Amino acid sequence: xxxxxxxxxxxxxxxxxxxxxxxxxxxxxxxxxxxxxxxxxxxxxxxxxxxxxxxxxxxxxxxxxxxxxxxxxxxxxxxxxxxxxxxxxxxxxxxxxxxxxxxxxxxxxxxxxxxxxxxxxxxxxxxxxxxxxxxxxxxxxxxxxxxxxxxxxxxxxxxxxxxxxxxxxxxxxxxxxxxxxxxxxxxxxxxxxxxxxxxxxxxxxxxxxxxxxxxxxxxxxxxxxxxxxxxxxxxxxxxxxxxxxxxxxxxxxxxxxxxxxxxxxxxxxxxxxxxxxxxxxxxxxxxxxxxxxxxxxxxxxxxxxxxxxxxxxxxxx
Numbered sequence: 001x002x003x004x005x006x007x008x009x010x011x012x013x014x015x016x017x018x019x020x021x022x023x024x025x026x027x028x029x030x031x032x033x034x035x036x037x038x039x040x041x042x043x044x045x046x047x048x049x050x051x052x053x054x055x056x057x058x059x060x061x062x063x064x065x066x067x068x069x070x071x072x073x074x075x076x077x078x079x080x081x082x083x084x085x086x087x088x089x090x091x092x093x094x095x096x097x098x099x100x101x102x103x104x105x106x107x108x109x110x111x112x113x114x115x116x117x118x119x120x121x122x123x124x125x126x127x128x129x130x131x132x133x134x135x136x137x138x139x140x141x142x143x144x145x146x147x148x149x150x151x152x153x154x155x156x157x158x159x160x161x162x163x164x165x166x167x168x169x170x171x172x173x174x175x176x177x178x179x180x181x182x183x184x185x186x187x188x189x190x191x192x193x194x195x196x197x198x199x200x201x202x203x204x205x206x207x208x209x210x211x212x213x214x215x216x217x218x219x220x221x222x223x224x225x226x227x228x229x230x231x232x233x234x235x236x237x238x239x240x241x242x243x244x245x246x247x248x249x250x251x252x253x254x255x256x257x258x259x260x261x262x263x264x265x266x267x268x269x270x271x272x273x274x275x276x277x278x279x280x281x282x283x284x285x286x287x288x289x290x291x292x293x294x295x296x297x298x299x300x301x302x303x304x305x306x307x308x309x310x311x312x313x314x315x316x317x
Contacts, residue, residue, distance in 0.1 A: 033070025067091035079253035093301035115289030151185035202283025
């Protein structure tokens with residue numbers, strides 16, 4: 001019995017190694033779970049142009065349900081390395097906590113390949129608001145409980161959860177104004193209809209530089225290279241660390257030899273100067289992390305957002 005089981009395991013290992021050695025023999029799909037033109041799509045296409053797999057790498061957009069539709073497609077795909085997901089916070093660490101009816105599990109149904117990038121967020125206000133520091137934003141909110149409006153790209157979006165985390169740590173309460181996307185929220189922030197919000201650094205950067213918005217603080221544990229001199233939220237509230245990120249995931253059950261080869265190739269590609277320059281220009285920090293590092297980050301965020309969502313009593317729309 002033991003010998004039979006050992007031979008079976010050996011046979012499986014040999015088959016997996018053989019598959020990895022010949023992989024890939026046809027085009028590879030990278031599913032971007034958002035519409036064309038956004039940051040996820042842009043990063044996927046930059047990487048696809050430089051991956052040296054000996055086959056075409058095709059980026060396919062499968063948007064819907066806050067990124068969860070594309071994630072579901074990958075979770076149900078054959079675990080052969082030919083379909084992968086470029087995933088981020090929404091489908092992998094927020095929706096699984098916010099929505100109990102998701103048809104996939106971010107931990108059980110995926111094999112993490114590589115943590116690609118991270119990007120800071122920035123706390124912004126309308127320039128007419130008489131605040132220039134985190135402490136002054138908090139003081140304004142405390143003097144006007146529930147009356148200071150903050151915008152978000154929608155309920156459960158990171159722009160929403162980030163502000164709920166901030167309010168929890170600062171022990172203040174502001175009024176949430178959710179929008180259907182970040183663009184209309186920025187329009188109202190610049191017109192003074194709302195007072196404050198979090199946004200990805202890359203999106204409002206031109207407006208900040210033009211003086212249409214005022215950057216108060218960035219959300220990572222380190223300063224932002226594109227907003228030099230802007231302090232961190234963590235300078236006022238130690239431990240505050242909020243970033244958006246991108247990672248590559250395969251369906252669970254993909255042979256380890258294939259997963260490992262893809263991990264090496266994505267990490268190599270992220271260190272190509274042209275790739276690095278283009279991603280940094282979009283406001284990203286290059287992480288080039290392993291699948292294990294990506295898995296640990298997903299674990300951390302699942303716990304963080306579960307706590308935020310429960311504390312703020314956030315329910316999916």
